[in-house]
Amino acid sequence: SYVLTQPPSLSVAPGMTARITCGGNNIGTKSVHWYQQGPGQAPVLVVYSDSDRPSGISERFSGSNSGNTATLTITRVEAGDEADYYCQVWDSSSEHRVFGGGTKLTVL
Amino acid sequence: QVNVVESGGGLVEPGGSLRLSCAVSGFIFSDYHMSWIRQAPGKGLEWISYITDSGSAKYYADSVRGRFSISRDNAKRSLSLQLSSLRVEDTAVYYCARDSLTAGDASDVWGQGTMVIVS
Numbered sequence: 001s002y003v004l005t006q007p008p009s010l011s012v013a014p015g016m017t018a019r020i021t022c023g024g025n026n027i028g029t030k031s032v033h034w035y036q037q038g039p040g041q042a043p044v045l046v047v048y049s050d051s052d053r054p055s056g057i058s059e060r061f062s063g064s065n066s067g068n069t070a071t072l073t074i075t076r077v078e079a080g081d082e083a084d085y086y087c088q089v090w091d092s093s094s095e096h097r098v099f100g101g102g103t104k105l106t107v108l
Numbered sequence: 109q110v111n112v113v114e115s116g117g118g119l120v121e122p123g124g125s126l127r128l129s130c131a132v133s134g135f136i137f138s139d140y141h142m143s144w145i146r147q148a149p150g151k152g153l154e155w156i157s158y159i160t161d162s163g164s165a166k167y168y169a170d171s172v173r174g175r176f177s178i179s180r181d182n183a184k185r186s187l188s189l190q191l192s193s194l195r196v197e198d199t200a201v202y203y204c205a206r207d208s209l210t211a212g213d214a215s216d217v218w219g220q221g222t223m224v225i226v227s
Contacts, residue, residue, distance in 0.1 A: 001170075033214035035153070042203060042218040043145075043153065048211040086153050090213035095167050097143070097155035097213055 002091035004100035011106045018074040020103045022087030025068060030089045032070040034063055037084045037102075046085075047072060074105075082107045110134035110217050114204045117222030124194050128222060130187040130204030135217075138162075138182040141207040143215055144189050146200035146224075154200070157189065158207070172198075194226045 005023040012018040022032060032050050035043040045054050047063035050070065060075045074081055087100040116128040130142070143158040157178040158167045166178050177190040187204055201223050205215035 031211065031213070033211060035215075037153075042220050043215075044218070045208070045214055045216045048208060048214040048216070052211070054216060084152075088153075088155075088214070096169060097158065099145075099153045099155060102152040 001094050001096065002089070002098050004087055004089065004098055006085075006087060006100040006103045008101070009104045009106065011108055012074075012077045013108045014077055014079065016077055018077050018081070018105055020072040020074075020085050020087075020105065022070040022072070022100050023068055024070075024089065027068055027070050027089065028066045030065075030091075032063065032065050033088045034061075034072045035086045035088065036081075037086065039083070043086065077105075077107055079107050081105060110206075112204050112206060112217055112219040114202060114219045114222040117202065117224045119225045119227065120194055122194060122196055122226055124226070126191045126194065126224060128189040128191065128202055128204075128224070130189075130219060132185050132187070132206070135206070137180075137185040140209065141212060142180060142187045143205045143207055144178060144187075145203045145205055145215070145218075146198075147203070147221075148197070148200040151200075156202075159187070191224065194224075196226050198224060199226045200224060 034047040037043040050065040051063045084102045156169045159178045175193045201221040203221045204219045206217040208214045208216040
C-alpha cells in the first residue's frame with residue numbers, strides 16, 4: 001500500500017517560515033491535500049490539490065508538489081499556527097485514501 | 109451554515125456492535141461524497157470509509173473491511189457507519205466529513221467527532 005512519510009516534529013520561531021514535507025513514491029503524480037489540527041479540535045483543510053487554498057484560509061499557507069516530495073509552507077509563522085499537520089492523497093491502485101503520520105509544529 | 113454532527117459513540121465490549129450517525133445541514137447532501145475518518149488516542153488520522161453521493165459505491169480501509177458498513181439516506185440527509193466485531197484497536201474518535209466538490213478526495217467539512225471506546 002502507498003505510504004506517506006512526514007517528519008514527526010518541526011520547531012519554528014515566530015515570524016519565520018515553516019516547511020513541512022510529505023514524502024511518497026512519485027507523489028508528484030498525485031493530488032496532495034493538507035490538514036491542520038489544533039489541540040482537541042477537528043482537522044481543517046488548509047491546502048487542496050497540491051497548492052489551492054479553501055475559502056477563508058490565510059495566504060500564508062501554500063503548497064507545492066514535485067517528484068517524491070510535497071511541501072506545505074507557512075510564512076510569517078504565528079503562535080496560532082501551532083498544531084498537527086497531515087498530508088493526504090488518494091491511492092488509485094488500492095482505492096484507499098492515505099494520510100501521512102502527521103507533523104507537530106511547535107512555535108518557539 | 110454548513111455543519112456535520114456525529115452521534116452514537118460510546119463504550120462497547122470487544123466483539124460488540126455500534127451504529128454511528130452523522131446529521132448534516134447547510135448544504136445539498138445528495139451532491140456530496142462523504143467519508144468517515146478516525147483518530148486513535150494520541151495517534152494520527154486514519155481514513156476508514158467513503159461513499160459516493162448516490163450511495164452506489166463504497167470503499168473501505170483494509171483494517172475495517174468486512175466489519176464496518178457505510179450507508180446514507182439522502183432523503184433524511186444522514187450518513188451512518190455500522191461497526192461490528194469491534195476490537196480494542198478500534199477505540200478512536202470517529203469523524204464524519206464532507207468531501208470537496210472541487211477536490212473529491214479531500215474533506216472540506218468535518219464534524220467534531222464521536223468517541224468509541226472498545227473495552
